[in-house]
Amino acid sequence: MSLNFYRRVAFGLSPNETPDKDPLNWAINQLDTIPDLLWPGTIPTEKDLRKKYGEWVYGDREVLRKKFKNDKHAYRKAKDELRIKTGERYFELNEHAIRHFQTKYSKQPVFERFWLFWGNHFAISEKDFLAEFSTGPYQREIIRPNMVKTFEEMVQSVTTSWCMIHHLDNSESFGPNSKKGMEWGETINENHARELLELHTVSPNAGYTQEDVIQLAYIMTGWVHKWDRKNLETGDIWFDQEMHQKGDKIVLGVKYKNDAKRELAKVIHDLATHPICIKFVSTKLCRHFITDEPTDEMIKPVIEAWNKSNGNLIEIHKAVITQAYKYNEITHKFHPPEIWLMQLSRMFDLNIPLSFEKMNYTFKSKPNNRQRQLSWILREIGHSPYRAKQPNGWSDLEVDWVSPELLLRRFWFASVELPMLVKSGNRSHDFILACLKNNFEDHENMASLIENFRFGTSDYDLGQKYGVICNLPGVLKI
């Protein structure tokens, strides 16, 4: 088995790891439990950060905008101060550190790859201040604990999470015949219902109609955040009967009797166990780990595992890994920038993320450059994880990641930025050779390409070496 399996399903091997005798077993054994988050620094709760979100929007919208309505400069200044006080510029940096610390040091890196996958399947795209305050904790607290449960349970948690409801506007969806809908002349917002069908569960392959979307939106009415004057839209999610559409609903030919808040669980059960949903999500998993165009033959065992285990994600993950192992030698897969960065960080033991002591924040001034470094790199290489442009998340297809600028950014990172992230004890040529040997069959060929710089240990020399190595076809892809 090629060493590239460790990069196909994980992040490669760090300098103190060695290849396992049984790589398949090594991978499969990582999926039964949820590894603890290893970050030694602060890991705030979703609820705490939502409170900060509330302070930020209230402070800006209700206080500063009114106070400085005649003075854009004073307004900007006051807004910047509020940013510092509420951590608006800080929490996303901290989340990136938590995430990259985990993928670098986790003893269950295969589990972590699935964590990234599900966070992106149930993507929160860039909207309002979700990236600043909410998407990180959502991935930690909603996605992660559900990864040892069933797919259906994960969909339930995601669909009623504050983050997703805010992201897809369900709080603005009123049943037109509900008490509040009638009083205020409001109607549904279909956004969340559409994405629940299209992106999260059955996909357009199910052939649902606009009427199905509307009917599902009716079922979802009432699942909203609790609104109050001080916290605005950042209150907890609850079911507001006065917004809920009355009457029976029909989605994909199935009738759901008028049953208030219980309707949602029923329809999610049907969607999450629908054969087209199972095929759609299985295909997506295979696409992520095996190849851009997985064949039916590749996908079939995953579907079987799904059916046999009633959608148990542990079993599904194991089936995906088994297939990834089986096809490892004959398929290729391109790595998007963030996974590439995580792999370089693990394989070459780079100095990212910053130590937790240095990430510590006092809420008195802007986060410093060191604290911003990882997030800045992610943005510059084109893959700031919580800022996907659309609710369908980041693409799994090579074609979406190969543009001239995006490739140039990788050359830039490897040759200019990376040398500054090499730990002082790791600057020797031998260190690079050892890392290559640990991770690549053709390490000798790779070494020959940087042979000219073997005596160099300056930043420039390291840049020449890493600039070449990190952009080789066998590193960009497996």
Next chain:
Amino acid sequence: MNCTRRNFLIGGSTTLFLSGYFPKISFASMQKKNLIIISLRGGMDGLTAVPVIGDKRLKKLRKKLILEDVLNLNSDFGLHPKLEIFHKLWQKNQAAFVHATNIPYTGRSHFDGQNLMETGAHIPYKEKTGWLGRGLLASDIIGKGLAISLPMPLLLRGVPQNNNFFPSPDFVETKLIDQIYNEFKGEHNELIKSTLDTIRQRPLSMQIATDSDDRKKLALEAAKQLKDQSGPRVAVFDLDGFDTHAAQGGVDGAHADELEEVNKIVTILHENLGQAFDNTLILTLTEFGRTIKQNGGYGTEHGYGSAILMAGGLIKKSQVYTDWPGLKKKELFEGRDLNSTIDSRAVYNSAMSICFNQDPEFLRKEVFWGDELPDLSQELFKI
């Protein structure tokens, strides 16, 4: 306010449904024509950019936002003083505006609106390609799109081999590519290899390192590329910050700052395109306009109808092209927003037909699913 619906219909597009499309083969059509789109994200306020003059109701509702020194366009409309270049080009029949226009989207979400302004569709997230990408593909113009941004904008997706330019913060030694180029073997490495080819063929000027926030340099480079007869035919710029919920202000407010950015880009393009400016169309694109009434923070909320700012040698004449819906309460969309009486996609479809030498009817079907979009080429552009 003299501009009435009647005026519009006389000079307007009603006859166009009857007239067929007769492409003229002339020297001009042999020249490469450039289409430049500037996305104004956040919701550009058409009434700040191209204010209607002497409307009492607007004055009343926007006490703190009324502009003092508008540039004069005609008896009905003025121009924001920060949009100087448009005023200068207006004198030469090289700038025009379409007013009370928008994509057919009334939902007021940035998120959905920006998706729709790029896909040109009716339902957010349904389409995964942009109208410009589809227009290029339908016109068989491949590898001629240039995005001035890091990710390929949705607007340009749907056609392969686009270039993008958004230099990294430091110089990248492209000779590193030479060292590994031959390592890309086999079919599965073809895509990367051909993209490396695109990079290697780049002119030196595109290999600069710069602050990507420096729009001047980006616009300068775009102009250079577009000027080249074998260079790109389409360029897409991205600006944001138009979402001015507070301190929107008048001449110097937050919205003015953003308009100034547009002005800067167009100025640089105009100065540096030289003769190629004559064969160029520059159009803005936004997701929606803003409310008529100022809010408690002297800003405005998300609205509906906005305006398209247009410049370039392919503009037919200086004009504010509109079917003005009026600003009386009952004339407003949902009683609060300037209405949209022209589907802005008709303008973009017509612009593509001009720049891509393509039958608008054909494009309408290929790009916009045959939606009813009148051909405005004869009204707006030089055919």
